[in-house]
Amino acid sequence: MQLRRAMIVVAALLWLLTAVFVTVTVLPLSNSHLWWIRAMDFPRAQYVVAILPVLAVCLAFGFPGRWVVVALLLACLAWQVSRILPYTPIWPKEIRLAPEAAGAISVMSLNVLRENERYGDVIAAVQAEDPDILFLMEINDAWEQALEPLLAQYPSVLRHAKDNHYGLIAATRLPVHDLRIEYLTTDPTPTAFGELEAPGGQVFRFVGLHPQPPVPGVDTKERDAQLVYSARFARDSDVPVIVMGDFNAVVWSDVTRRFKRIGQYLDPRIGRGLLPSFDANHPILRFPIDQLYVTPDIAVVSFARGPYVGSDHFPMVARLRIDPELAATLNRAPDGVDSAELERLSEIVEKHRLELKAIDRTPR
Structure with missing residues (x-):
């Protein structure tokens, strides 16, 4: 009798866990911008790890409806794996790495975490990398003041300290044609926009993004519109483009994949x-969630995660060559956008442009 009761409890628990896995798999398939649904996009790798032992238990023990549970778990597992598989070494690479050469530039992005007070660790990490382009997020007055000795080493510094987790600094030692703040959304999240010149004389664009995350009270409509709009905004000319920053969206999320398709970007994480x-x-x-995207005319020499600096984010660092001829031999052609999706996205972009115009935030 006790064994039977134990089996009933185990079966009920397996059904319950399966219901949870089905829920977190199915709900993100919707177009909902609700924060708690979009947050389910994040832990797909963790879902895979959690599903496997539950599936093993189901296969080992017989209980009513076992094969229904197994089928549901396998379906959930297959879907979750399909989303993360491109970001594993078994997937074909979009970008083959270029050799190091004179003229390569280094870029570094880091969300410092406003409350973090390990200023020395951040400065040491930046000095060790010595990037030509530095993009820092969550900069407030205290962080800006602490970083002054570091920023003094850069001829061009864009400062936009804020006390709401969305301040930023963009610094570069490259020749600058343009370096400014743009607001590509109706919420208070600025974007760094630069038109710079590589050592070989090639002009390119750098875009630093930090949209709002899906957290209680903050749904993702503005984040998603900002990413879609910025993808189009950055690509309104034929010059190469580098995009970096804390997207507050995982690489496999629909909005990030959409951003990539609209801008015709490549992702060095793939493969x-x-x-x-x-x-x-x-x-x-x-x-x-801290991304690097480049257009196909940029060759990637390296892409890596930096050391722990006290923040809840690791730095992301890369070395790049603005060399379209070389890039053409190394980079795969980006995924296309079909006409139906392009029309729908154009409507989103135009609607967002009108919303920005209404509050006098239309980008230059």
């Missing part, structure tokens, strides 16, 4: 590994 960048303080719950 290499997840390189999870957040949360640096929790080794199990880490997600790849």
Whole structure:
């Protein structure tokens, strides 16, 4: 009798866990911008790890409806794996690495975490990398003041300290044609926009993004519109483009994949590994939300995660060559956008442009 009761409890628990896995798999398929649904996009790798032992238990023990549970778990597992598989070494690479050469530039992005007071660790990490382009997020007055000795080493510094987790600094030692703040959304999240010149004389664009995350009280409509709009905004000319920053969206999310398609960008993570960048303080719950995207006319020499600096984000660093001829031999052609999706996205972009115009935030 006790064994039977134990089996009933185990079966009920397996059904319950299966219901949870089905829920977190199915709900993100919707177009909902609700924060708690979009947050389910993040831990797909963790879902895979959690599903496997539950599936093993189901296969080992017989109980009523076992094969229904197994089928549901297999379906959930297959879907979750399909989303993260491109970001593993078994997937074909979009970008083959270029050799190091004179004229390569280094870029570094880091969300410093406003409350973090390990200023020296951040300065040391930046000095060790010595990037030609530095993009820092969550900069407030205290961080700006602490970083002054470091920023003094850069001829061009864009400062936009804020006390709301969305301040930023963009600094570069490259020749600058343009370096400014743009607001590509109706919420208070600025974007760094630069038109710079590589050592070989090639002009390119750098865009630094940090949209709002899906957290209680903040749904993702503005984040998603900002990413879609910025993808189009950055690509309104034929010059090469580098995009970096804390997207607050994982690489496999629909909005990030859409951003990539609209801008015709390439992702060095594809075929290499997840390189999870957040949360640096929790080794199990880490997600790849700090992104680097480049247009096909940019060759990537290296892309890596930097050291722990006290923030909840790791720095992301890369070396790049603005060399379209070389890039053409190394980079795969980006995924296309079909006409139906392009029309729908154009409507989103135009609607967002009108919303920005209404509050006098139309980008230059």
